[in-house]
Amino acid sequence: MPEGLENVFLGVTVFVGVLIAVFWLAIVIWAYRDMRSRSRDPVAQLLVALLVILLNAPGLLIYMLLRPRETLLQAYERSLEEEALLQEIEDKPICPGCSQRVKPDWQACPQCHHRLKKMCRHCGYLLELPWNICPRCATSQVSYTSDGALATASRHVKPAEPAPIDAKWVASQELE
Ligand SMILES: [Zn+2]
Numbered sequence: 001m002p003e004g005l006e007n008v009f010l011g012v013t014v015f016v017g018v019l020i021a022v023f024w025l026a027i028v029i030w031a032y033r034d035m036r037s038r039s040r041d042p043v044a045q046l047l048v049a050l051l052v053i054l055l056n057a058p059g060l061l062i063y064m065l066l067r068p069r070e071t072l073l074q075a076y077e078r079s080l081e082e083e084a085l086l087q088e089i090e091d092k093p094i095c096p097g098c099s100q101r102v103k104p105d106w107q108a109c110p111q112c113h114h115r116l117k118k119m120c121r122h123c124g125y126l127l128e129l130p131w132n133i134c135p136r137c138a139t140s141q142v143s144y145t146s147d148g149a150l151a152t153a154s155r156h157v158k159p160a161e162p163a164p165i166d167a168k169w170v171a172s173q174e175l176e
Pocket residue numbers: 095096097098099100109110111112113114
């Protein structure tokens with residue numbers, strides 16, 4: 001083989017060799033970084049790097065098939081979204097009598113007449129039924145009596161048919 005051709009051949013071989021080595025290293029680094037974004041387990045991260053070092057492209061393929069579906073960031077964002085969704089559901093009150101959506105400023109359910117809130121007898125602020133003091137004006141409230149009769153001075157909510165409503169209310173109180 002002529003010396004000139006031999007040099008060209010050597011140069012090409014070295015060039016290709018370096019290219020392969022760089023590519024090899026690059027995919028090892030890529031796989032390691034990718035695994036780090038998906039798992040906090042350092043052993044798993046090392047195993048992935050080792051797999052790709054040993055098997056290279058086929059190793060990368062195996063890793064891509066088996067890697068955790070979500071990155072840690074995606075999992076975190078999903079948990080935030082779920083929390084926000086839950087919060088939204090919690091923020092929308094439902095009637096304990098008929099499970100229909102009710103508004104926070106309603107005193108009674110328009111569907112089943114279940115009493116939802118009571119009014120402060122001094123300042124008119126809407127109070128939760130079990131509260132016996134108004135958080136706004138600190139006036140003590142007369143609660144419902146044990147037989148379910150409404151004992152507050154509230155004038156605004158006068159259930160049309162008190163008997164079934166109060167029975168339900170008593171039942172819900174016993175659950176608590
Ligand atoms: Zn209702």
